[in-house]
Amino acid sequence: MEFENILITTEEGIGWITINRPTKLNALNVATINELHEGLKSLDQDNEIKAIIITGSGDKAFVAGADISEFANFTVAQGAKLAENGQNLLFDYIENLTTPVIAAVNGFALGGGLELAMACHFRVASENAKMGLPEVSLGVIPGYGGTQRLPQLIGKGRAMELIMTAGMITAADAYRTGLVNHVVPQEELLEFTKSIATRILKNSPVAIGHAITAVNANFKEGVNGFKTEIDAFGTCFGTNDFKEGTTAFLEKRKAVFNGN
Template sequence: MNFENILVTSENGIGQITINRPSKLNALNVATIQELHTAFENLDADAETKVIIITGEGEKAFVAGADISEFAHFTVEEGAQLAQQGQELLFDFVENLRTPVIAAVNGFALGGGLELAMACHFRVASDNAKMGLPEVSLGVIPGYGGTQRLPQLVGKGRAMEMIMTAGMIDAETAKTYGLVNHVVPQTELLEFVKGIASKIMRNSPVAIGQAIKAVNANFKDGVDGYKTEIKSFGKCFGTEDFKEGTTAFLEKRKASFSGK
């Protein structure tokens, strides 16, 4: 499928989505959000895709924010609708995807860009990355889940400071905060992330999908994460991957998972 704002490749079980608006520092507009939704949906439905990596084109930015020109004159109702549709189409969608999604954060990840990275299952940053939620400097707040996911990742106090100051933090600070798992030179970023992806791909796709569901349940209001874990744990017992994994262990060989 051809896209105007993103590039999508798939090789050796790894799907890669690259946001391709370098002249706009890969800023998110409505069209790009829709294209990203479609790309994630297609890769998740592809049984050959075991891990998805998302990154930005060029050396300057992962995503430098939302495209402000699109909503500068919105009404209250239009603003709320923009946030709701964006969360449903992309940010919540990515967070709950059964296929693991890794954000390879190259350069600036600001506003909607950081929100997109936070919606991924975990993040790796280049050493020149800068991250922040500058929305209050524009008279608005993060609307794509930033006020919820940032405190989950870095704690309430640090999140409050980052949001209220509208400031940026560097990659090493982000690592100290727990916002990213690793920091590597930009030239090594994608290969490093693909190395993590290869480790993930050794394991059961079905079990990984259930693990994502169980971990996410802990952060949903009104949902008992422990009960979700019990249910997901039980579901694994009815899968071919469970039979293969336990048989391989007992036979002292490497498992060959079918994802079923």
């Protein structure tokens, strides 16, 4: 599939997606959201890809926000549909992928950009990154899961303050509050994130997928996370990866997983 707004490359089991709208600071529009969905879907279906990294082109922005010009004149119904479609197609989709997705946040991650980063399984930021949810300054609220995921990551009080002030925080503050896992110099961001993905590649893909599902279950209303964990734990016993992992451990050698 040909893409206009994203670039996709693969390297040694890692899929790279670069949002490539430099003249718009990589702002998300409907077309880019659709392309991200298709790109992620194709990488997730590739048996050779065991981790995915999402970043933005250039050195100024991961994603500077949503493309406001697209929805400035929307009706109530159109606004609700925009949020629903975006959440279903991209943000919830990423969260529930069983292939690990890491955000490499290079520069501004605002509004939909921060929501995209938060939908990923974890985040690495460059030292110059700035993050925030400024939607209330436009008379609207975060619509791509920001009001839900930000409190999960940094706590209700901090999330309330950041949303209500429409402010930005630095990468250092994002690290201090748990919003990002690591902060590194910008020139080291991609290589550092790749090093984490490479460590993930050494482990069982099927077990990692079950772990993602179990962790997510704790944050889903009406779902018993402990029961999800128990079921997933038991399921792992029937996999080839479990047999290989335990056999390799007993034989004192490195396991070679096939993801089945």
